[in-house]
Amino acid sequence: MKSKVQTAVKNKYENGDGPAKIYRDLAGVVSLQTIKLWIEMIKNTGSINLSSPSGCPRTVRTKPNISKVKWRLAKKKRVSTRELSANTNISRRSIQRILREDLGCFPYKKIKQPKLTDLQKAKRIKFVNWVLNNYTKEDTEKWLFTDEKYFDLDGVYNVQNDQVWAVSRAEADKKGGVHQKSKFPAKVMVWLSVCGKGLTMPVILEDETMNAERYIQDVLPIALKCGNNMLGTNWAYQQDGARPHTHSLSQKWCDDHFPAFIPKTRWPPNSPDLCPLDYSLWNELAQAMNWDHITTKAALVDEIKRSIKEVEKEKVLRSVRDFAVRLRSIQKNGGNYIR
Structure with a gap:
C-alpha cells in the first residue's frame, strides 16, 4: 500500500x-x-x-x-x-x-481564543444579520474601526519562530539567542483606528490609563477629526465593549458628534475577530517595528508613530474588506469564533 x-x-x-x-x-x-x-x-x-x-x-x-x-x-x-x-x-x-x-500527522500549537457562551453567540448572529441587512460591503469600508493595545519595551517574541541556527548554545547566545524580559517593562497604551482609506494617526497614552473622561477628552475628538478628513460626512464609528467606551457620557458624545456610530447595544461582546486591528493590523504594526532600536519609552513612542506609516496599504485595505467576509462566516457557523 x-x-x-x-x-x-x-x-x-x-x-x-x-x-x-x-x-x-x-x-x-x-x-x-x-x-x-x-x-x-x-x-x-x-x-x-x-x-x-x-x-x-x-x-x-x-x-x-x-x-x-x-x-x-x-x-x-x-x-x-x-x-x-x-x-x-x-x-x-x-x-x-x-x-x-x-499517519500523515503534523504538530500544531494550541491557539487561544475567547470562549463564547450561547447568549454571546446569539448576539453575534443578531449583529451580523443587522449589518448585512442594513449595510453593503462598500458601506462597511466607511466604518472607522477602533481599538486600544499595550506596547512595551520587551517587544514581540515568538518562542516557536524566533530561532537562531548555530553550532553550539554559546554561539547561539552570541548571535542573539537570548530574549531578555523585564519584570515590569515600561509600556504605553495606543489607540488606533482604520477604515477603507487607511490607518489614522494614533493616540498614545504614556501613563497607560484610560477612563471615560480621558477617552472623551483625548481620543474621541481625534477620531472625529480623522474620520471627517478621510471619509467626509458619511461614515460610522465603531468601538468595542470596554468600559470607557460604554460609559453613558461616552455614548452620548458619540451620538452627538459622529455622523453615525455603533452603540453598545449593537456591538457583540467578546468579538475581537470582528475588528481588523485585532485580527490583523496590530500584528502587522508590531512586525513593522524595529525592536532593536527601542530602549526607552520615548523611542517606543517614536517607533510606533513611524511604523504605522510603514504598514502596507494593500494589507490595510484587505483587512477592512475581510470584515464583510467574516460576517458571512459567522452567519454560517452559528456565531462561533473565527480565526
Missing part, C-alpha cells in the same frame, strides 16, 4: 506544485532528492512504484506498531511524542516518523 506521503507528493505534483514547494509543504518528511525521484516515476508510469523498500527491513515501523500509535492517538488526542514513546515502548524518533510518514 502506498504511504500517505507518496500520495501527498503525487497529489501536489498533479496540482502543479514543483519539487521544492512539495518539500517545503511536507516539512522535510522526505528528502528533496527522493521527491524528485518520485516525480520522475509519476512522469514515466503515472504512479510511484517502489519494487522493494529502500534500506533495511522495518523492525519498528511495522503495521502493528503503526496501528498501536494510531489507536492511542485517537483515544487521547492531546499526547506528546515522549508520552507515546513511553506507553508503546517505541523510540521517540520512530514515533515521530510513524506520525509524520505513516
Whole structure:
C-alpha cells in the first residue's frame, strides 16, 4: 500500500506544485532528492512504484506498531511524542516518523481564543444579520474601526519562530539567542483606528490609563477629526465593549458628534475577530517595528508613530474588506469564533 506521503507528493505534483514547494509543504518528511525521484516515476508510469523498500527491513515501523500509535492517538488526542514513546515502548524518533510518514500527522500549537457562551453567540448572529441587512460591503469600508493595545519595551517574541541556527548554545547566545524580559517593562497604551482609506494617526497614552473622561477628552475628538478628513460626512464609528467606551457620557458624545456610530447595544461582546486591528493590523504594526532600536519609552513612542506609516496599504485595505467576509462566516457557523 502506498504511504500517505507518496500520495501527498503525487497529489501536489498533479496540482502543479514543483519539487521544492512539495518539500517545503511536507516539512522535510522526505528528502528533496527522493521527491524528485518520485516525480520522475509519476512522469514515466503515472504512479510511484517502489519494487522493494529502500534500506533495511522495518523492525519498528511495522503495521502493528503503526496501528498501536494510531489507536492511542485517537483515544487521547492531546499526547506528546515522549508520552507515546513511553506507553508503546517505541523510540521517540520512530514515533515521530510513524506520525509524520505513516499517519500523515503534523504538530500544531494550541491557539487561544475567547470562549463564547450561547447568549454571546446569539448576539453575534443578531449583529451580523443587522449589518448585512442594513449595510453593503462598500458601506462597511466607511466604518472607522477602533481599538486600544499595550506596547512595551520587551517587544514581540515568538518562542516557536524566533530561532537562531548555530553550532553550539554559546554561539547561539552570541548571535542573539537570548530574549531578555523585564519584570515590569515600561509600556504605553495606543489607540488606533482604520477604515477603507487607511490607518489614522494614533493616540498614545504614556501613563497607560484610560477612563471615560480621558477617552472623551483625548481620543474621541481625534477620531472625529480623522474620520471627517478621510471619509467626509458619511461614515460610522465603531468601538468595542470596554468600559470607557460604554460609559453613558461616552455614548452620548458619540451620538452627538459622529455622523453615525455603533452603540453598545449593537456591538457583540467578546468579538475581537470582528475588528481588523485585532485580527490583523496590530500584528502587522508590531512586525513593522524595529525592536532593536527601542530602549526607552520615548523611542517606543517614536517607533510606533513611524511604523504605522510603514504598514502596507494593500494589507490595510484587505483587512477592512475581510470584515464583510467574516460576517458571512459567522452567519454560517452559528456565531462561533473565527480565526
